[in-house]
Amino acid sequence: MANSKFEYVRDFEIPDPLLPNTWIVVRVDGRAFTKMCAKYNFQKPNDRRALDLMNTAARAVVADLPDITIAYGVSDEYRSARADNKGHINNLYNTSFWTLIQLGGLDNKEAEKTLAGTVAADKNEILFSRFSINYNNEPEMFKKGSVIFRDYELVDPDSHNVTQTIDSLAEPITQSKTQKENDKKRRAKARILVEHMDIIKDDFWDRRPWILSNKPGKIPKET
Structure with missing residues (x-):
């Protein structure tokens, strides 16, 4: 559009x-x-190949853009924010639904009717009593999704004032160009992990204060 009408x-x-x-x-x-x-x-409700593909793509994006702090994957989407307990609830339903169809011989409407009004305990019972499937033994990636973040030394929650860290986010952060470059280099040196874990509980955030503070942590020593 430059130099044009x-x-x-x-x-x-x-x-x-x-x-x-x-x-x-x-x-x-x-x-x-x-x-x-x-x-x-791809097999329903979960196919390891598809999930590994999405995780690999998301990890590449995080590696290419140092300013991304955290990403997590649920179903067919990726976000850069906190997850809730929904990926887990949906997966239990989907696992029960497709097991009823694939192993139980039901059609979609029959499977929906069977699961209508059920709670988590009911779905677990259906899987175990009818198909000998213990949902607790399902891969963590299926149950909890994937979270991607940079790996720094974990912090002892008892020695870290989490409230102070969160409160400090309300204050504008002024950094010199040199400080910004140093932070960028530290992020580039950090390993990028793909984990399948519970990020709802405070322990995940308390031990990784760099996520909320958006300041790179200390690079772990190689063993």
Whole structure:
């Protein structure tokens, strides 16, 4: 558009600044996911190949963009924010639903009717009593999704004032260009982990204060 008759539109552009210390959450949803699953014959409700593919792609994005603090994957989407207990509830339902169809011979409507009004304990009982499936033995990735973050030395929660860390986020952070470059280098040196763990409980955040503070932690010593 530069040096063209449409260049005048730049006169109407206005700045769109972001508030300081504001978390930016990006949701990356699946595109044509159903077609892709059909093409590669991914199994329902979970297929390790598909999940590994998404985790690999998400890890590459985190590695390429040092400013990304944390990402987590649930179903066919990735987000950069906290997860809730929904990936778990949905997976238990989906596991029960597709087991009733694939192993129980029910159609979709019959499976839905069977699960209507059931709670988690009921679904666990259906899986175990009818199909000898112990849901607790399902892979953690299926039950809890995936979380991706940079690996620094874990912090002892008893020696770390979490409240002070969170409160400090309300204060603008002013860094020199050198400080910003140093932080970027430290992030680049950190390993990027793909874990399947509970990030709802405080322990995950208390032991990793760098996630909320957005300041790189201490690189673990190689053993």
